[in-house]
Amino acid sequence: MSSEKDHHVELHRGLKNRHIQMIALGGAIGTGLFYGSATTIQLVGPAIIVSYLLGGTAIFFIVRALGEMCVDQPVAGAFSYFAYKYLGDFPGFFSGWNYWFNYIAVSMAELTVVGVYINFWYPNVPQWVTALAFLVIITLINLINVEAFGEFEFWFALIKVVAILAMIAFGLVMIFFGLGEQGAVGFSNLWTHGGFLPNGVWGLLLSLVIVMFSFGGVELIGITAAEADDPKRSIPKAINQVVWRILIFYIGALTILMILYPWDQIGTSGSPFVEIFSAIGIPAAAHILNFVVLTAALSVYNSGIYSNGRMLHGLALQGNAPKFLTKVSRNGIPINGVFASSAVTLIAVILNFLVPGKVFLYLISIATIAGIFNWAMILVTQLRFRKVEAEKGREDQLQFKMPLYPISNYIALAFLAMVVVLMAYIPDMVYSLYIGPIWIIILYIGYKFLRRNPETKPPHRE
Template structure:
């Protein structure tokens, strides 16, 4: 079916940008959850626990409130502007070209680094079963598979990601339910633990309130990915309904998963014995499943963690391709990347993400102790800077629409602009704290120079544009 808008014939299921509105409500909701839940909950949660002890629960609740504010801020803007590029396109519209350029490119870089590290991790998890296989083989195989999935029609990507994310969600729910039974009633051959471990080893705040704040730098990164839901707006069948519902539901689910999951962990295991490393066999999930008598618990969790890595990689490839496509449409990347396949997929933009994936994977595999910390620093800095710009965009969005006498959004962040400012201050404080942590010390050292490089690139682009004849600028 075709329709005509402003003299341009357009399919009824296409957006103004040419992308297809083929993502269903359930797919949008699960993509949002899948993008935010990576391998960190299964393997990396011990790091936050080792810093703050049982009081890590406070950190997860506080970070959840900031993520919820972000979700509402995004939903408020996206129902009015369901555009390709999501929050990056909105920053361009309300904060200007420089903000839109910097935000989209640094977010692209952050996600590409994440994709590269996830695919290397997936290769390592695969070798759990086949240790003799060289690492590069599963890394290349998984990269090709995920690129093929993303190059297909968006509805196939959505269905693939729905079921991959479902595996993670079901595993977490089973873990929480098993843990609750173990805590209250006990399991076969194991007596009930109760909640005495919350205060038995140095108290609920064994390292003081300052340790809770340091743990927040780790915990906040657990909620990064919340912003990815906005990118689905341009391909959702009903963005006005689906995006706000997915954003709110995602944060509430994440909060429940993380808070209840951490409550189970610190209740059944002494906090000072929880692993801060990434060895599969030391994961709290494996230990609980072994106590519950789950056959081959380590193998089962390896499969779950493998799918978690591939799911996060899959979603991030989707996001980076749409970011590149949005930049190309605005003239901040070569126009060639704005091309679409016959199925409405930005395959050319996906190629750029594939190149970045290959570079990040190579660096993380062959230079993990030298070059990769720099890339990770850019990713961490870029993710938090993205949140700050999203909140700033929402403040500008509200101000400019009110000044122009335009109706308010049907979805509104409660308490804004005060909640927006409080959330911005929180994110800024977390960013300022990163230099004081061993894990994220490279964030400022790598992030600031990269932002400076992006600002220089933007200045050069604008300067070149200003020198072009007016006729040529009008054509583009």
Template structure:
């Protein structure tokens, strides 16, 4: 018989089918850097400038608020993933807690999000390299990057882990160095610099120069900049010690991301007036380094941003392929894509890479309709994923406490109160998106895709396609 209802609370927790064939070559240091590699990208290095322009110095508060929401989500995900490591991560948890349709919706939403993100990151990286080598068209650079990272992900998982470790390490080092330089400048220790004090925080209109509307705009920009942390729980299933690995990686990644994001924004708005046009034009990092008189700041940050984009491409192809492989291995997709060879879902890797490249081609062929639709659709999908994580944790925590309390290696703080608080926070962000004209369309498109996937997943479940696909 096909599965036609959500799993009962009394059902035993078992490993998803098909996932035991994956490799287990990732080490703890790989997991820690993968947790950072997927999230630190152009959104932080460049995109945050628009948030500063909208919110002024209160962008620090916006990143702190959204950072608290992300920490709650990651704590919930860490609890479930440490108890039951799976390459399908939250999709597996949603299936166990709510039903196959929920796992289908959450998983394929995330796959779609990552594939489009891969295309966007490829475009951004190609634009930087094209500026250095204008004789080669941008699409050719994207094709080269896609082939390179498709090849990396087709190899054994330990090779991917090593590649991502060094990429992410360079990004983290760059941000750490920026923070050190910034703090020294704030203290007036650097040559030819004076301590700015609180002048830039209280002047130019005050801490919230554009009022609550500006803070809301900064909050919405910061929420989506945090997307990508979820990849660490996907990678944990292929590590040497999945339970200990995901527990440690989640704990360390949360405070590191908060330090990098909130700390970076604080350094920028303390050192520079938020009204400077260079902040959104060049990006806050370049603008700050230029202000401090760091030689060749623009080119240095171009290299860092390029590394950040390539690292995110690598991590997102990995995450997309593992999510697709897990979904198909559990009978939630066409089985031809999910075959595992040498511990790697190679067809899923190629499929995910090709989908990302098609998105790039659409940016040239149909920039004003189809490509714009893709951009708008992914705008709120990360919130949909977070919603499934919180809803799943509410049910699975009760089940674990009753059936296997020893698996609660990581526990959500103040359960269930903080889980409900996180859900309320997500609902608030949805409402705020509906109020803003430029984000309202993103909410509608993402909501539409989610409903379509939910209907397809429910029909798939009802008609027994899950069983047939797995046979």
């Protein structure tokens, strides 16, 4: 018989297969694509297509490494749990708190650009007011139950998917046939404005930094494993779809944009998707796309509140966070984790009040370095996971093996190391290289402090 105490520490397995698929899809389509791609285009030009292909390959290896572990052991805390179990106390502590920190920065970035999108319709509304309003709304949604989160995320993601597919189809019509009085656009914009690679290989390399921010969120698949009603079926399906998601939704959409409009005329004051359709005289499409990019930002923020609450809950169960964060409401929501994460995200509202319009790049630089820490930890943990399982004689029992193991791990790790080096050459991102080591030191101090607290004790390795 379960006690009241037990009842309040259990998450509910309320996410259906369709929820998992759309959460995985929605996590990879957000502000990085709809807003951050404008900055990437300025760095690399039409070759942004190649940038996303390279970054997408690395991301595929990372989520497959995570998927191998999550399918075998679908637990709360995901890669934080695995890092603790296979690498040790501090790696588990670091992995969980760093993921939380990463998604806090991502959530702040999403709130920041929500104000930009609202200003497309209502230019006089202060961005901080918009950020505060949506912070409250999305937090309340996440406090209902996990099914409510899943339903909202399903529809948020579906809007993005349908809109991008429609935009691609619409763009193809304009490219090959034209629309109204405007003739067929053709393909010349890919090479007539300084060439396909106008800033050379160096521009291509620098663009990879912002491209990697765009992919932040795909690891959310692992967080959902503890609340999936059939993780051994839904998680592999969602992860395998990463390949065609990248091909269609990133490379496909950006290829259409690069063909439709000269890359060097795209600004950075709004979504390039909205700018382009406004510039070519299709205002209705611009309004529709602005609604889409708004829902995209809210979708990723919705996912951020969800994942941050679960990560704090998982950390608390491990003894790596204060015990009050283990509290789960009767509806299966880690209520204190959600409130704590939402409260910290309020910093974005304050930043938008103090320095409106200057926050986004600073936030994505922090999110990118934290994301790289997460991804590197996943790859290293999976190397150890596979070795341990092989020693136990269980390697053949793994249902969702990492492809090209271990070569793929080392390729992806080398790629991430290269991105960190490249961050030093982008003025708005270089300071995150100082924040990274400081953040590691802060976490180590926090780890040592928490371990001295008699109320927290390390989780048990199996």
